Amino acid sequence: MLLIGDLYNMAADTATTESVVGDAVKEATDQVSIVGQYIQKLTDWCMSKLGSIVVAVIFMVVCFKLVKLLLRILRKSFERSKLDPSVAGFFISAVKIVLNVLIVLTAASIVGFQITSFITILGTAGVTLGLALQGSLSNLAGGLLILILKPFRVGDYIVENNTHCGTVVSIDIFYTRLITFDNKSVVIPNGNISNTSLVNVTEHDMRRVDIPFSVAYDSDMEKVKRVTIETIKDVDGYLPDEQILFYIDEFADSGINMYVKFYATIEKFFDAKWDAMWKLKKAFDENDIEIPFNQMDVHMK
16 A cells, blocks of 8 residues: 555656646747747848948948048147146047947937937936936036136135135136145035136236335434335345335324235245345334334323
């Protein structure tokens, strides 16, 4: 009885295995058949579109060669115009991508693909991406404007919107980096720089130094003028070819407010200013020229 039961179970297992194998073979056969149908349809489509495909391939080959030629011409033109290398590289890459996409889409339309829907989807995606990256795109546009118009260069000392000031150490596509006098690093988005006021302090080779000061009302004005001008001529960085301006600015309560203005080399602007103030104070003391200060006289009855 046990032997007969074992034989019966073995027969049942064999039948089950054969059924599973049969189902797997049938499924594989169906898949192969479906793939074969797709291949047949693709072959039939290619045969029906053979002429269009050949034309599209020739069109793409010719256009790609023309694009390479155009990019070579653009690159040489940018080199002759001394455009910033980063801007030139960005423009060349952008032109290459746009032209290649247009070539592929045109070739697809030649073959017979409907690209209208694709262009619509691409435009919608572009608008959505533009809204999402609005700040970054603003910085990108600002960086391109800075690199093309060159309101400042690396090494210039700038003041941005009367807020940030420092020496420009790098101009990137999205950000401009400054180093302040006290060695702090300032990173400014290019969108902010391109949309606000900007002062380029070091664009020219010289800069005017303005020094205000006061003298007492009983001072000898001719002596004050002579001492002041002689002192300025001895300042380190003073440009002797430029005129020294000396004038009275205001009759104030405690004294006469005056100005002396002269030009110094841009590299020694601050040295010239500090040296002039130091030497003027020393010269006034040596020549008994009083620098007044606020004071109060109290009379007792």
